[in-house]
Amino acid sequence: MERHAAERHAPVSRWGCTNVIDNGLLVQMLIGALLGVSVYLPLAAGQLSLATPAFYAVGGTLAALLSTRWAALGAGADGSFPLPSFLLELLLAGALAGLLALLVGRLVLRLQGIYLAIATIALVEIVRVAILNLPFTGGAIGIFAIPQPFATASGYLVPALALLALAGWGCQRLEGMPLGRAMAAIRDDELAARCMGIDTTATRLSAFVLSAVLAGSTGALAAHFLNTWNARQGSFDASITTLAFVILGGSRSWLGPVVGGLLLTALPELLRPVGDVRLVLFGLVILLGPVFFPRGLITPGLLERIGGRRQEAPR
Amino acid sequence: MQTLLNGAAAGGVYALVALGYTLVFSVLGVINFAQGALFSLGGYLTFLLMGGRISANGGLPGWGLPLALPFAPALLLAAMGAALASLLVERLAFAPLRQRNAEPLLSLITSLGAGLVLVNLLQLLMGAEGYAFPAGTLTGLPAAISLGGARIRSVQVLLLVICAAAVLLLTLWLERSRGGRALRAVAEDPTTARLLGIDSDAMVRLAFLLSGALAGLGGGLVGVSVSLPGPYFGIGYGLKGLAVLVLGGLGSVPGAIAGGLLMGLAEALVPADASGWRDALAFAILFAVLLLRPSGLLGRRLVEKV
Numbered sequence: 001m002e003r004h005a006a007e008r009h010a011p012v013s014r015w016g017c018t019n020v021i022d023n024g025l026l027v028q029m030l031i032g033a034l035l036g037v038s039v040y041l042p043l044a045a046g047q048l049s050l051a052t053p054a055f056y057a058v059g060g061t062l063a064a065l066l067s068t069r070w071a072a073l074g075a076g077a078d079g080s081f082p083l084p085s086f087l088l089e090l091l092l093a094g095a096l097a098g099l100l101a102l103l104v105g106r107l108v109l110r111l112q113g114i115y116l117a118i119a120t121i122a123l124v125e126i127v128r129v130a131i132l133n134l135p136f137t138g139g140a141i142g143i144f145a146i147p148q149p150f151a152t153a154s155g156y157l158v159p160a161l162a163l164l165a166l167a168g169w170g171c172q173r174l175e176g177m178p179l180g181r182a183m184a185a186i187r188d189d190e191l192a193a194r195c196m197g198i199d200t201t202a203t204r205l206s207a208f209v210l211s212a213v214l215a216g217s218t219g220a221l222a223a224h225f226l227n228t229w230n231a232r233q234g235s236f237d238a239s240i241t242t243l244a245f246v247i248l249g250g251s252r253s254w255l256g257p258v259v260g261g262l263l264l265t266a267l268p269e270l271l272r273p274v275g276d277v278r279l280v281l282f283g284l285v286i287l288l289g290p291v292f293f294p295r296g297l298i299t300p301g302l303l304e305r306i307g308g309r310r311q312e313a314p315r
Numbered sequence: 316m317q318t319l320l321n322g323a324a325a326g327g328v329y330a331l332v333a334l335g336y337t338l339v340f341s342v343l344g345v346i347n348f349a350q351g352a353l354f355s356l357g358g359y360l361t362f363l364l365m366g367g368r369i370s371a372n373g374g375l376p377g378w379g380l381p382l383a384l385p386f387a388p389a390l391l392l393a394a395m396g397a398a399l400a401s402l403l404v405e406r407l408a409f410a411p412l413r414q415r416n417a418e419p420l421l422s423l424i425t426s427l428g429a430g431l432v433l434v435n436l437l438q439l440l441m442g443a444e445g446y447a448f449p450a451g452t453l454t455g456l457p458a459a460i461s462l463g464g465a466r467i468r469s470v471q472v473l474l475l476v477i478c479a480a481a482v483l484l485l486t487l488w489l490e491r492s493r494g495g496r497a498l499r500a501v502a503e504d505p506t507t508a509r510l511l512g513i514d515s516d517a518m519v520r521l522a523f524l525l526s527g528a529l530a531g532l533g534g535g536l537v538g539v540s541v542s543l544p545g546p547y548f549g550i551g552y553g554l555k556g557l558a559v560l561v562l563g564g565l566g567s568v569p570g571a572i573a574g575g576l577l578m579g580l581a582e583a584l585v586p587a588d589a590s591g592w593r594d595a596l597a598f599a600i601l602f603a604v605l606l607l608r609p610s611g612l613l614g615r616r617l618v619e620k621v
Contacts, residue, residue: 048420107606114346117423118561119605122598125554129595236554240348240427247424276374279435287428290421291411 024153024225025269030160031222032265035238036245036257037167038215043251045183045207046190048113050239051101051120054127055212057234058100059093059219061131064143064229066092081147086224090159090217097216098209105208109201124239132231142230146223156225163221164258167214171254183207241286248289250296259298317467318583324471324540326579327478331533332556333563333571334485335526341502341566342515342522343413345422349404351553352430352437353397353527357534358543359437360393361386362446373442386539390477394531401527404429405520430550437546445544470540481532482572485525489568498522502566551594558601 035052042049066089067075073085108119131137138144150156174180182203185193194200223229241264249260267285271278332350339347366383369375384392408425489495500508501518509515534549559578563570578597585593 111605114565115561115605118346118557119602121554122558122601122605125598126595126602129592129598133591133595236550240424244424244427247421276439280432280439283428283431283433283435285428287408287425287432289428290417290424291415294412294415294417294421 024156025266027153027156027160027225028269029262029265030157030164031218031225032242032245032261033258034160034164034167034214034218034261035242036249036261037164037171037254038211038218039242039246040251040254040257041171041211041214042204042207043246044180044187044254045204046187047109047204047207048117048243049120049208049211050117050243051104051123051208052211052215052242053234053238054120054124055097055101055215056219056222056238057124057127057131057231059097059216060223060229060233061137061143061219062093062096062216063089063220063223064146065136067147067224068143068145075147079145079147081149081224083149086149086159089220089224090163093220094213094217097219098213101209101212102205105205105212109204109208121236121239124234124236128231128235131234138230140230142228142232143223144228146227146229148227149224153225156221159221160225163214163217168254168258170210179203179206244286244289246296248286248293248296250293250298252295252300253298253303255303256296256298260296263297319580320467320471320475322580322583323576324474324478324579325582326576327475327482328533328537328552328575329555329559329578330482330572330575331478331529332552333559333575334482334568335529336556336560337566337568337571338498338522338526338529340560342498342505342519343409343419343422345409345419346426346557346560347401347404347409347523347526348423348427348553349401349408349430349433350526350530350556351550352433353401353404353530353549354534354537354552355434355437355546355549356400357393357397357531358538358549359441359446359534359546360396360531361389361535361538362448362543364389364392365448367446367448369441370444370446372444374440390532390535390539393535394528397531397534398524398528400433401523401530402520404433404527405523409519409523430553434546434550441546443545445542446538447542448539468540474536474540477532477536481529485529486568494521555597558597562601562604 035056038052038055039049067073067081067085073088074082075085104123108116108123111119132140174183182193182198182200185196185198186200186203190200219233222233226233242261245260245264246257247260248264249258250256264282264285268278268282271281274281332354335350335353336346339345363369363380364382364384365386366379368377368379370377404426408429409422412419412422412425489499497508497513498518498521500511500513501515505515508518530549530553533552537548537552555578556575559574560571562578563572563574578600581600582593582596585596
């Protein structure tokens with residue numbers, strides 16, 4: 001199991017996370033939440049896509065390459081990096097991932113259900129092997145000494161939070177927009193949606209591209225935060241772990257994957273005191289979670305009780 | 316010659332894994348992501364049963380079973396062990412969801428959870444390092460035999476023969492026996508099968524038992540012919556098996572066999588200087604096939620339900 005271990009930052013203390021801000025655990029959790037939202041978006045249109053780690057890896061690799069190879073971005077000899085260049089990279093990584101999703105999506109979105117899921121796993125594996133073998137991505141070691149736009153790990157909290165806020169705001173807005181309504185209609189019944197005159201292909205593609213853009217930008221952020229980047233960042237394990245963020249958090253609202261991503265990213269770190277058993281326990285949580293919370297932790301009913309606002313009738 | 320044999324041997328193992336997926340998929344319509352972990356388990360069990368000792372980084376340093384079986388019984392027992400573990404996976408990861416009529420999607424997560432628990436338990440107990448089977452494991456078998464002027468590793472021949480035998484037995488059993496017919500009836504239509512007096516839950520358990528045994532067999536065979544590079548090695552084979560499964564067509568037994576052989580041969584033909592790309596080949600083929608023929612090479616056409 002690959003964890004996005006931030007080895008560079010101060011090691012987590014013996015008691016887990018007495019200082020979650022300085023050691024960067026909070027940033028890792030936010031990255032998890034962002035990836036959860038990225039998996040949630042196609043799922044909100046009824047598409048089980050596990051391609052998020054592929055786009056995350058593409059975005060991260062682009063950022064790692066640009067900041068270490070392209071002098072015009074202004075990486076300092078002391079490992080510093082100008083903030084505007086960092087933001088530019090987030091945009092470029094999102095754009096590249098989105099473009100890739102547009103190309104791939106046209107092909108794979110003809111597939112349905114489990115076929116789509118497996119095709120996207122294939123995409124993740126192809127991207128992983130490509131990053132491992134391309135002559136300029138550093139092979140198994142990867143790209144290291146990625147320059148830092150922030151002096152401390154906690155500096156990354158601001159862009160991570162901003163990105164998550166943007167994603168959440170976007171998802172919330174989407175619910176009221178024609179695209180979001182079309183996605184919900186396809187999720188409930190694709191055939192009926194097509195009969196209603198919804199362009200299902202375009203809608204599914206849009207959800208796929210949005211998901212990829214978010215994953216790409218998140219990858220760029222993670223590459224700087226982690227300081228090193230290699231092919232292991234996007235693997236089959238990550239596909240299922242990010243899906244678990246959504247399933248355990250709840251797939252009916254964007255808050256579900258956020259909560260799932262935060263909790264499940266923190267869990268292996270919080271379990272660090274128990275030593276090597278922690279990955280076994282993490283597996284147990286993934287095994288038993290869906291049994292006890294088949295609809296996830298965040299359900300429409302729960303949101304209604306907390307917020308007191310009317311949700312659309314839960315199914 | 317050696318290349319073709321290597322390819323066929325690897326293909327045989329892929330076919331075993333894919334058949335395991337196929338059995339479960341045909342009765343439940345879901346994919347058991349714990350298959351790769353069961354593959355690892357089979358390899359480690361074979362290693363232990365043949366008298367292998369755990370090295371110091373595991374939770375049980377220097378521990379070993381007080382027996383050293385010959386290869387054949389060790390492999391059989393390991394396959395049985397993996398079959399029992401597979402039954403446990405069904406009990407923990409699949410049965411509770413079926414009882415609650417939960418979304419089938421959830422079983423992807425729970426089965427992967429079960430696989431994670433298994434692999435990490437192996438890592439905890441046995442350590443992350445690789446193990447090689449001791450030399451002379453296959454007593455009475457020469458290391459290489461020459462055939463038509465070419466020297467080929469005999470262990471590969473053995474692997475191929477065992478794979479072929481397992482696949483043949485399974486196919487015969489599915490086609491001819493009462494149990495096999497009942498299993499196919501449940502795969503065809505669980506409700507009708509139940510009306511005809513077939514215990515579909517028992518058939519589901521049987522499918523898991525068989526698929527676990529196939530995975531365990533594959534793990535043991537690969538362990539002997541190559542080595543055990545660490546508890547995660549089965550996951551890679553599990554993924555390849557998934558590619559083979561779709562390549563041949565979900566739920567199709569001949570498809571899984573043909574797909575496995577095709578994939579193994581294709582990988583063996585990758586030139587040595589591009590060997591780093593070999594792992595992507597299976598998925599590139601899969602990708603191409605999915606786009607040209609979404610139901611796989613030998614799969615049934617999907618009927619769109621209205």
